[in-house]
Each structure stands twice: as C-alpha cells, then as structure tokens.
Amino acid sequence: MLGFLSRFFRPRQCLDPKDPEALRSAFREHYRHFRVLLTANNNALELMSVADERLHADKPFGMGVVRGTLTALAANVYKMVHALVALSDGRYKDLHERFRIITGQIEVILSHQPEVKGTAMILAMDEIGRHDADQVGAKMANLGEIRNRIGLNVPDGFAITAVAAKHFMEASHTQDEINRRLKMLDIDDLESLYLVSGDIQDLIRHAPLPDDLASAIATHSQRLTREGSLRVSVRSSALGEDGALGSFAGQYRTHLGVGTTAIPSAYKDIIASKYQGQAIVYRQQMGYRHQDVLMGAGCMVMVDAAVGGVAYSRPPDDPQSPWVVIHAAPGLGHQIVDGSAPYDLLHVSRDSEQDIVTLGLAQPDRSCLATGQIRELARQAMQIEAHFGSPQDIEWAIDTEGRLFILQARPIVQAVTQPNPERDQARMSITRPPLLEGGITASRGIAAGRVHKVGCLLDILNFPEPAGENAVPDTILVVETPFPDWAVLMDRVCAVVSESGQAATHLATVAREFGVPALFDLSDAFTRLENGQTITVDATARRVYEGRVEELLQFTEEKRPSLMEGSPVHTLLKEALTLITPLHLTAPDSPFFKPSSCRTLHDITRFCHEKALTEMFNFGHRHGARDRSAKQLSVIGMPAQWWVINLDDGYREDADLSSPFIRIEDIVSAPMLCIWRGMTAVPWQGPPPVSMRGLGSIIAQSAMNPQLDPAVRSSMAGRNYFLLSKNYCNLSVRLGYHFALAEASFSELLTESYVNFQFKGGAADERRRQRRVNILGDLLRGIGFRVDIKGDSLTARIEKRPVSYLEERLVILGYLLIHTRQVDMVMDEDAVVARYLDKLQADIQKLRTPSMEKEMTHGTPP
Amino acid sequence: MERPHNILLIDDEEDFLQTTSRRLQRRNFEVRTAPRCADAMPEVIAGWPHVVVLDVMLPDTDGMECLRRIKQEKPQLPVVMLTGHASMQASLQGLERGASDYCLKPIELDELVEKLIIAYNDAGARAG
Numbered sequence: 001m002l003g004f005l006s007r008f009f010r011p012r013q014c015l016d017p018k019d020p021e022a023l024r025s026a027f028r029e030h031y032r033h034f035r036v037l038l039t040a041n042n043n044a045l046e047l048m049s050v051a052d053e054r055l056h057a058d059k060p061f062g063m064g065v066v067r068g069t070l071t072a073l074a075a076n077v078y079k080m081v082h083a084l085v086a087l088s089d090g091r092y093k094d095l096h097e098r099f100r101i102i103t104g105q106i107e108v109i110l111s112h113q114p115e116v117k118g119t120a121m122i123l124a125m126d127e128i129g130r131h132d133a134d135q136v137g138a139k140m141a142n143l144g145e146i147r148n149r150i151g152l153n154v155p156d157g158f159a160i161t162a163v164a165a166k167h168f169m170e171a172s173h174t175q176d177e178i179n180r181r182l183k184m185l186d187i188d189d190l191e192s193l194y195l196v197s198g199d200i201q202d203l204i205r206h207a208p209l210p211d212d213l214a215s216a217i218a219t220h221s222q223r224l225t226r227e228g229s230l231r232v233s234v235r236s237s238a239l240g241e242d243g244a245l246g247s248f249a250g251q252y253r254t255h256l257g258v259g260t261t262a263i264p265s266a267y268k269d270i271i272a273s274k275y276q277g278q279a280i281v282y283r284q285q286m287g288y289r290h291q292d293v294l295m296g297a298g299c300m301v302m303v304d305a306a307v308g309g310v311a312y313s314r315p316p317d318d319p320q321s322p323w324v325v326i327h328a329a330p331g332l333g334h335q336i337v338d339g340s341a342p343y344d345l346l347h348v349s350r351d352s353e354q355d356i357v358t359l360g361l362a363q364p365d366r367s368c369l370a371t372g373q374i375r376e377l378a379r380q381a382m383q384i385e386a387h388f389g390s391p392q393d394i395e396w397a398i399d400t401e402g403r404l405f406i407l408q409a410r411p412i413v414q415a416v417t418q419p420n421p422e423r424d425q426a427r428m429s430i431t432r433p434p435l436l437e438g439g440i441t442a443s444r445g446i447a448a449g450r451v452h453k454v455g456c457l458l459d460i461l462n463f464p465e466p467a468g469e470n471a472v473p474d475t476i477l478v479v480e481t482p483f484p485d486w487a488v489l490m491d492r493v494c495a496v497v498s499e500s501g502q503a504a505t506h507l508a509t510v511a512r513e514f515g516v517p518a519l520f521d522l523s524d525a526f527t528r529l530e531n532g533q534t535i536t537v538d539a540t541a542r543r544v545y546e547g548r549v550e551e552l553l554q555f556t557e558e559k560r561p562s563l564m565e566g567s568p569v570h571t572l573l574k575e576a577l578t579l580i581t582p583l584h585l586t587a588p589d590s591p592f593f594k595p596s597s598c599r600t601l602h603d604i605t606r607f608c609h610e611k612a613l614t615e616m617f618n619f620g621h622r623h624g625a626r627d628r629s630a631k632q633l634s635v636i637g638m639p640a641q642w643w644v645i646n647l648d649d650g651y652r653e654d655a656d657l658s659s660p661f662i663r664i665e666d667i668v669s670a671p672m673l674c675i676w677r678g679m680t681a682v683p684w685q686g687p688p689p690v691s692m693r694g695l696g697s698i699i700a701q702s703a704m705n706p707q708l709d710p711a712v713r714s715s716m717a718g719r720n721y722f723l724l725s726k727n728y729c730n731l732s733v734r735l736g737y738h739f740a741l742a743e744a745s746f747s748e749l750l751t752e753s754y755v756n757f758q759f760k761g762g763a764a765d766e767r768r769r770q771r772r773v774n775i776l777g778d779l780l781r782g783i784g785f786r787v788d789i790k791g792d793s794l795t796a797r798i799e800k801r802p803v804s805y806l807e808e809r810l811v812i813l814g815y816l817l818i819h820t821r822q823v824d825m826v827m828d829e830d831a832v833v834a835r836y837l838d839k840l841q842a843d844i845q846k847l848r849t850p851s852m853e854k855e856m857t858h859g860t861p862p
Numbered sequence: 863m864e865r866p867h868n869i870l871l872i873d874d875e876e877d878f879l880q881t882t883s884r885r886l887q888r889r890n891f892e893v894r895t896a897p898r899c900a901d902a903m904p905e906v907i908a909g910w911p912h913v914v915v916l917d918v919m920l921p922d923t924d925g926m927e928c929l930r931r932i933k934q935e936k937p938q939l940p941v942v943m944l945t946g947h948a949s950m951q952a953s954l955q956g957l958e959r960g961a962s963d964y965c966l967k968p969i970e971l972d973e974l975v976e977k978l979i980i981a982y983n984d985a986g987a988r989a990g
Contacts (some may be wrong), residue, residue, distance in 0.1 A: 072965075
C-alpha cells in the first residue's frame with residue numbers, strides 16, 4: 001500500500017545547501033529538462049504557425065500534410081508536458097490527462113468518416129429526387145428530379161448507391177488494400193502515380209461483387225428490359241461530385257451500350273475509375289480525401305441517338321448572358337465532351353423570340369438539328385436552370401424517333417473575371433503581331449510560359465515537376481485534342497492551348513475551376529509551337545504572342561481561386577486547429593492559470609513554458625543556494641534595476657558568487673550580452689514630453705486599473721530579470737507601464753536557435769497602445785521577425801536561423817526595449833511620432849553596422 | 863553538443879536504407895542498417911549504436927514491439943521513430959514507450975541530423 005502511494009507522493013527532494021555537488025547536478029538536470037522543454041516549445045509554436053498559414057494560403061494540401069504537421073505538433077507538446085513534470089519534481093501531473101483528452105479529440109476529428117446514408121443498395125429512377133443525392137450522388141439525383149418533378153424525358157434506369165459501393169469494397173476487403181497502397185504514394189511522381197493507380201483499378205475490377213448486390217442489379221435490369229434486349233449506359237454518380245465545390249468533370253469513366261450480362265463488370269470499372277490518375281490528383285488539389293468521395297453509379301437505358309451534345313443554359317463565363325449555348329453532333333455527342341469531335345455551335349436567345357445564331361457547323365451547309373428541335377432544347381435548358389436555380393451544363397440526345405432526352409445536368413462552375421478597361425486598353429496598344437490568332441476561349445485569362453507539347457501518355461511522364469511551394473508554374477501545356485486525361489497536369493501549368501475542342505469539354509471545365517487560362521480550337525497550334533518556346537497566351541482575346549508581353553502580363557494579378565476553401569480536408573484542418581491554436585490562458589497570476597483550464601494544445605504549451613520559468617527561477621530560492629538565487633546587476637546610469645539568475649553556466653568561472661551583486665564583466669551569456677549591448681548602445685534620454693491629452697489618458701487608466709499589468713508574474717513583480725546560461729537568456733522587463741519578454745537561445749543546431757519577443761501594455765488608452773504595437777510590429781517585421789498582433793499585445797519570433805543572424809536582431813531588440821517605452825503617451829501627435837520613428841530607424845541603422853557586429857565586448861555604462 | 867557517431871537504421875524499405883545511410887555517411891556518421899528487428903537486435907545488444915532510427919511499420923514485428931525490445935536491452939539508448947504516414951496515436955504511444963523523437967518521412971537530411979544530435983544529448987541528460 002505504501003509502495004503504491006509513494007508513486008503519487010514522491011517527496012520533494014530537500015537538497016542540502018552544504019552539499020554543492022548534489023545541488024549542482026540536480027540543477028544541471030533541471031536545466032536540461034528546461035532546455036528540452038524550450039526546444040519542444042519552439043517547435044510546437046512553429047508548427048502551429050505553419051498549420052495556420054496552410055489554412056489561409058491558396059496552395060492545395062492533402063491529408064498527409066495535415067496529419068504530419070499535427071502529429072509532430074502533438075509529439076512536441078507531449079515532450080513539454082513530460083519535461084515540466086520532471087522539472088517540477090512531479091507537480092502538474094494533471095497535464096497528462098488534459099493532453100490525452102485534447103489529442104484524443106483531435107484524432108477523432110482527423111479520422112472523421114463521411115456518413116454513408118440510407119440502406120438501399122439500388123433505387124429505381126422513378127423513386128429518385130434531388131434530396132437523394134446523399135445516397136445516389138448528385139448526377140443521378142438531379143436526373144431523377146428532372147424526370148419526376150420537372151417531367152422532362154430522362155431515360156429509364158436505376159441508381160446503385162454509395163451504400164452498395166461500400167458493401168462491395170468491404171465485403172471483398174479491397175478498401176484496406178487500396179488504403180495501404182495510397183499511403184505510400186507521392187502524387188507528384190507521375191510514374192508511380194500511374195503504376196499505383198493501375199494496380200488499384202485492377203484490384204477493384206477483379207474483386208467479386210457480393211451476391212446480394214449482384215442479384216439486386218439483375219432484378220432491376222430485368223425491369224428495364226424491353227422485347228428481350230437491353231442496352232444501358234453505366235455512369236459514375238459520385239457523392240460530392242457536381243456540387244458547388246467542384247465539378248469533378250471527366251474524372252470518372254462512362255460505359256455506353258452495355259448489355260445486361262456486362263453490367264456488373266461495367267459497374268466495377270466505374271468504381272475503379274475513382275482511382276484514375278487524374279481523379280487522384282484532382283481530389284488532392286480540391287482538398288478531398290479519398291474517403292470523402294463515395295461512388296454511386298447510374299444505369300440508364302441507351303438512347304438510340306440521331307443527334308446529341310451539350311447545352312449550357314448560359315455561357316460558362318457570363319452568368320448574365322441572354323443566350324443559351326448549344327453544341328450538337330451526330331450520334332450521342334459524347335465525343336464533344338471528350339474534345340474529339342467536330343460539332344455545330346449555336347446560340348439561342350432566351351426571350352420568347354428564340355432567335356438562333358449559328359456560329360459553326362460540323363458539316364458545312366448541314367445543320368444537325370431542325371429549328372424546332374433547337375428551340376425545344378433551349379426551352380428545356382432554361383426550364384432546368386429555373387428549377388435548380390443556377391446555370392446548368394446539360395448533356396442531351398435526340399433519338400431516331402425525334403424524342404429529346406436529358407442525359408445529365410449539373411451546375412456550371414462560374415469563373416468570372418472582372419472587367420478592366422486598362423487591360424482592354426493595353427490589349428489595343430500592343431504593336432507586335434500575334435503568333436496565332438483565333439480559336440475559342442475555354443477559360444479566360446492571360447499567362448506566359450514555356451511551351452511543353454503533350455501527345456501521349458509518355459509525354460505526361462516527362463512533364464516538368466510541379467513548381468515549389470510558393471512558385472507559380474511557368475509551363476504552358478500544348479495539345480492537339482483536349483482529352484480529359486490531360487487534367488492531371490492542371491496544377492503544373494499556367495495556361496493550356498489546344499488545336500481542337502471547345503469550352504464544353506471536361507478539360508475546359510477543370511481549367512476554369514483552377515483559374516488556368518485556356519485557348520482551344522486554335523488551328524495549327526500544335527504544329528507551329530515548339531517545345532521550350534516562350535509565349536504569352538491571352539485566352540480572353542484569343543491570341544498567342546511570341547515571348548513575354550509585359551504590357552498584358554501586368555494584369556495577371558488575379559489570384560488563382562482558392563480551391564481548398566470549404567473542402568473536406570480544409571474543413572478538417574480548421575476543426576482540428578480549434579483544439580490547437582486558440583490561447584485561453586493568458587494571465588499567470590490568475591487563479592485560472594492551471595492545467596484544468598487548458599483547452600487547447602497552445603494553452604498547454606503556454607502553461608508549461610510559464611511554469612518551467614517559474615520553477616527555474618525558484619530553484620535557487622528553494623534550496624537556499626546563494627549562487628543560484630537572484631543577484632543584482634551592478635551598473636550605473638540605466639533607468640531600472642536588473643536582476644540576474646544563473647540557470648547553468650552563465651557566470652564566469654571565477655566570478656565572486658558570495659556577493660549579492662554581479663558585474664556585467666562576469667556574465668558570459670552570449671544572448672544576454674547582445675541584448676545588453678542594444679540596451680546600452682544609445683544613451684537613455686528620458687521619456688518624451690507628454691502632451692496634456694496623453695497625460696490625462698494615463699491618469700484615467702491608472703485610476704481604473706491598479707494592477708496595470710496582469711501578465712507579470714507576481715513573484716517577479718516590479719523587477720526586471722535575466723534568467724540566463726551561456727547560450728540562453730530569458731529577460732522579463734517592466735519598464736514604466738510596459739511589460740516585455742525576450743527569450744533567446746543560441747546553438748549550433750538550428751532547431752535550438754531562436755528569438756522570441758512578447759510585448760504588452762502601456763499606460764495610455766487602448767487606441768494608443770494599439771498604435772504603438774503596430775509601429776513596433778512594423779519595425780520588427782522590417783528586421784525579419786514573424787509578428788502577430790492581437791489588440792495591444794504583440795508576439796514576434798525568429799526561428800531556425802544561424803546565431804550571427806540572431807545576434808544582430810537581439811541587439812536591436814535590446815535597444816527597442818529601452819527606447820520605445822512611454823512613446824505611446826504622445827501617440828496622437830503625428831509629427832512627434834514621426835520624429836521618434838525617424839530616430840528609432842536611424843539608431844537601428846547604426847546598430848546594424850558591421851563594425852559593431854565584430855566587437856563582442858560588453859557594453860559600457862554611459 | 864556532443865555528436866553521436868554510430869547510427870543504426872532499421873527500416874524495411876531498401877531504397878530508404880540505401881539513400882539515407884549514404885547521406886549520413888557523407889556527414890561523417892558510421893551507419894549500419896537492418897531490414898528487420900531481428901537483424902537489428904544483435905547490434906543493439908553488442909552496444910554498437912549511439913542512436914537508433916526505427917521505422918514504426920516493420921514487417922516481422924511491428925515498430926512498437928521493436929522499440930520495446932530495444933528499450934528492454936538498452937534503456938538509455940536513444941531511439942528516433944520514423945514513419946511514412948502519421949498517426950497521432952502511434953507517435954504518442956512511441957514517445958510514451960521511451961522513443962526520443964518522432965519524424966515523418968520524407969525527412970530532410972539536415973533535420974534528421976539535428977534530431978539525432980538532440981536525441982543523443984538528451985539521453986545523456988536523462989542518464990545523468
């Protein structure tokens with residue numbers, strides 16, 4: 001029993017102050033734990049910034065990155081907790097539990113699985129409506145809606161639900177195998193992408209369909225069979241597809257003319273197409289995890305098509321347009337979206353007149369459609385738009401008996417650019433003749449880059465690597481035909497040029513979504529453009545120029561649209577970060593500054609850092625060790641008193657440790673000496689004259705708030721402390737009404753080299769204090785700090801830089817600590833502020849001179 | 863900062879073993895490799911490595927079990943866990959069982975070297 005209890009009540013070691021050896025080694029051990037904690041703190045804070053930046057940047061990121069970053073973060077916080085518990089001889093054990101709870105919650109968020117709704121494996125077309133999208137996918141749900149609610153012709157058929165797909169994958173254990181392979185995949189390595197993709201698709205195609213699903217499919221096919229024979233189309237209808245967040249156009253396969261016995265294998269192939277190369281890349285770019293896309297499929301009776309094609313209820317780049325756009329070709333018109341067939345292009349006015357404008361014909365002098373058919377088609381397109389409430393992209397076919405069928409409808413992803421008269425002006429002023437002119441704007445915009453022609457799969461494998469983290473791609477994809485297969489390259493190019501095809505192709509849809517300018521149907525483009533050639537593509541004006549046309553390129557400031565916003569991965573990261581980055585613990589003096597108040601990982605790091613400092617500070621005190629307790633810095637002429645605590649090896653070997661004072665000459669802490677040099681470099685000139693208004697605000701403030709700065713540790717209230725060792729320094733300063741904390745660590749390892757700075761307060765009113773931190777923030781950013789301002793509080797950090805870089809910044813920080821205080825009393829006088837800023841800048845400039853860098857002597861008191 | 867010299871890499875990915883060991887050797891480390899835990903244990907028992915780099919997904923015994931064995935033999939020997947995919951549970955479990963640090967593949971060589979040095983020096987602290 002006693003043994004059990006002793007695990008919880010380890011008595012505080014009472015070290016004999018007369019045993020210096022034991023004391024020293026105990027202290028050393030504490031100090032090592034302290035350093036471990038500091039390094040982990042530094043890593044954790046950096047990772048928090050990284051994660052936060054990811055959330056707000058435009059670059060896509062995948063689940064792997066999210067998990068990697070957050071796991072590393074958790075590992076570092078774990079180390080902090082353990083270091084603190086060791087450092088404090090077992091206190092704060094409650095932190096373990098808090099940490100476990102918070103990381104448990106984060107893990108739950110990260111492994112969130114989308115819910116598969118419903119129980120039915122198959123739904124007949126007659127039963128389907130819009131609200132069934134979460135079972136059958138948007139494609140089939142919309143078709144059901146069009147058939148059953150709007151009452152237009154949609155071929156009969158049935159939908160195979162996401163539940164069925166899940167059942168199929170689980171029963172055959174295929175999903176586990178797939179997950180295993182995907183985990184190791186680097187999608188930027190196209191060769192391995194295609195290999196793994198091929199393997200996965202084979203796995204699915206060869207997996208057996210569960211008996212219940214196979215017989216359900218058979219039953220429903222029977223119902224569709226007319227006069228003994230049945231041909232169906234089998235298409236993907238993924239959940240999450242065709243929504244506002246992404247069209248997923250052309251990402252999955254379609255099977256046409258499938259006979260009854262072939263339906264199961266066609267279905268498996270559709271499911272397999274989820275793992276096509278371009279689908280994997282597309283998901284990555286759009287912020288979807290593989291498990292976020294649930295595959296449904298639809299079987300529909302084949303239309304014996306005489307004519308078919310695509311209709312846009314409004315042109316993709318003009319939601320206000322008065323025209324309906326129709327593409328038509330003989331047969332099913334499926335080749336239109338694949339970009340491989342010539343077609344009729346018609347505009348029909350949306351008013352009652354229904355004027356028809358023919359913009360192009362597949363066969364000269366022969367229109368695919370009769371006037372009546374054109375108008376009926378336009379009417380139905382507008383009907384569908386009205387029903388769904390937004391412009392629609394519609395696939396249609398007219399059978400040999402003249403009946404119009406709707407085969408697919410989805411919202412058009414709008415990519416609208418703002419009108420810009422300057423840009424139009426620039427266009428007109430260009431004197432050089434274009435290399436190529438004409439074609440069709442598939443996606444608006446202007447870009448310049450080097451040509452890379454792609455004619456076959458091998459060319460894809462040789463495609464230039466994606467640009468680095470923050471770089472813009474400078475490659476232009478040039479093809480003969482805009483096959484959807486090329487979509488896998490969309491994140492590596494700044495523009496697309498195709499000799500054929502038009503705006504209704506899948507590739508164009510994806511280009512618009514990604515904000516990549518695309519010019520199609522540009523005759524001879526493939527033959528006339530050379531690999532490596534630099535060109536400027538103005539897709540909007542339908543021109544291609546030799547070289548870079550800077551007059552035009554200045555108008556490409558429009559950012560690529562943030563594809564990730566609102567996507568599943570983005571949302572997961574956002575949710576996980578609510579348990580990580582918000583800081584609730586702020587005031588160390590508050591009774592709420594304890595483990596049970598920690599709600600986020602940031603709270604835990606704050607708690608650990610603060611308590612670790614307190615522990616180190618108190619160590620000397622507690623054990624009555626003269627050499628470890630605070631000594632006063634003996635210096636004349638500084639506007640404050642400075643106290644020093646030696647954490648390890650911060651004093652010179654032969655320093656007189658019995659004295660309550662310590663001389664600056666006896667301090668060998670490199671970071672501390674840098675700060676000191678900055679503090680003493682320019683003589684203190686006293687506070688600036690205070691205006692009457694400024695003074696009034698200070699008096700009012702002081703009256704309201706006796707404890708002006710709750711951020712100061714009460715044990716150290718009223719004093720300024722250096723906690724130091726040879727390579728570490730932590731300085732907390734209270735000068736006038738401000739509180740500042742500077743912490744620096746020097747090491748040969750970048751991981752352990754950093755400078756942190758926190759600043760808060762000031763005696764003047766809120767507005768002035770805020771203005772001051774803004775000015776301070778600008779000054780710090782100017783010398784390389786990463787700055788974060790909240791209200792009148794500022795935190796600034798520099799991480800992982802060589803010591804020489806940090807030294808220079810610390811000197812300037814030391815200077816700022818002394819010289820900016822109380823300036824905010826006069827913040828409302830712009831002229832005075834400007835004068836002080838000039839002085840600050842000039843002084844900083846002086847501090848940056850190389851000659852000062854060289855001399856590492858101690859600052860001499862003025 | 864003391865620099866460890868003998869590094870033992872335990873990983874079932876041949877590519878990773880080859881590339882990483884070459885790169886570490888260029889940085890003046892002496893490197894031995896093992897594709898499975900069983901192959902690694904003799905080195906551990908003999909006391910050769912200063913730091914062990916361990917992949918948590920090993921074929922013959924899972925990484926956690928290997929970690930346990932190593933710590934049983936040499937409690938003070940620092941082990942840095944490496945993994946190709948992140949699992950918060952796995953990494954925290956590893957740390958709880960005595961791993962010094964946790965890294966995600968692919969890892970930059972500079973970062974790995976610093977982690978090895980830190981792990982080596984921290985272990986010294988714990989021992990002392």
